[in-house]
């Protein structure tokens with residue numbers, strides 16, 4: 001239908017940029033000639049990949065070498081895994097046939113009115129609380145106007161001056177291979193908005209088509225304070241945010257699908273200088289030049305950044321309150337209810353594991369993935385010793401998962417049987433052997449349980465491993 005819309009405009013070329021990068025034409029080529037969605041995502045959303053974090057890592061390293069330090073802030077867009085879109089009842093499924101999940105509202109037809117999906121508010125409050133934010137009891141939506149072929153309304157419904165959550169922070173632990181250490185980074189705000197559609201560029205580069213499936217899909221934008229100084233800190237911030245949204249179940253957090261996209265803002269200053277935003281670039285000759293604020297594109301093949309566009313000022317968007325939606329008014333009971341429904345979050349889990357006496361390496365491994373943590377916790381509930389359970393999960397089980405490209409949810413071994421196995425070893429049930437001498441037997445049983453399920457008892461009997 002979007003194609004029909006464009007055809008209806010009777011404009012041979014709707015949009016053109018220099019260097020032949022970007023065209024929209026009227027003729028409809030065969031679908032086979034389209035780039036894949038993944039390629040298209042790369043082409044249209046250079047900022048939306050972990051590459052932007054790689055860029056920060058590289059830039060930070062280079063600047064440090066030259067006596068400068070990087071000041072890094074990150075804007076992250078998280079796509080919510082609600083059943084329907086933010087303001088209409090269309091579903092969104094990644095990878096669907098282009099323009100198959102659209103309606104007059106998300107296509108921006110005149111006269112259509114948005115209706116807010118309450119799940120979006122729930123997810124926003126959840127994430128706001130998880131990021132230790134103040135929740136705005138009254139917030140509102142605003143229109144952010146700009147033109148782009150994948151934005152049929154000509155504006156995006158977003159939140160401008162009153163975000164639903166603000167003034168929070170995120171706690172994280174840096175990986176041991178980077179020296180470890182605890183970090184706390186400020187969160188400026190979390191706000192709700194809708195996504196735009198997507199452009200599908202032809203292989204020849206001579207035309208593009210519009211897929212509006214993603215138009216109107218709910219997003220949360222999380223803006224950090226410029227608190228990060230190294231690329232590792234930036235990367236870990238992104239990783240922690242991904243863990244949090246996955247723990248909360250508000251998003252699948254998959255970067256390859258564009259469910260989590262990071263814009264990394266990097267500015268540099270001489271090491272030791274306290275003020276931010278130095279917009280002066282010193283050349284080698286000692287000349288000073290004013291430098292401009294801009295969005296740069298990371299090019300993976302050349303490992304360099306290029307100017308993409310000059311950054312728009314807020315005034316360019318002509319924000320004004322969205323007249324078609326009422327204010328979002330919350331009450332304390334609603335927030336308390338959401339608070340109570342929230343699971344234990346990564347930071348709390350790490351501290352709990354740390355208090356069990358586990359090493360930070362173990363702690364980071366176990367708390368990294370919600371499913372692994374749940375498996376570990378459940379094994380402990382069946383009476384296992386924490387260190388032994390951690391060793392099995394991080395050792396032979398993790399190796400098996402890696403080899404077979406499985407997740408811990410996909411194996412047939414249950415936490416109960418792992419705890420039984422650990423107990424059997426402890427009690428010397430297996431062959432009366434202990435320590436290194438017996439370990440091949442344990443691994444044999446473990447692999448049997450992972451692959452085929454069953455109980456430790458049955459496998460021991462079947463394999464004739466009982467102590468005599």
Ligand SMILES: [Zn+2]
Pocket residue numbers: 085088089090101102103104105106107216
């Ligand atoms: Zn719709």
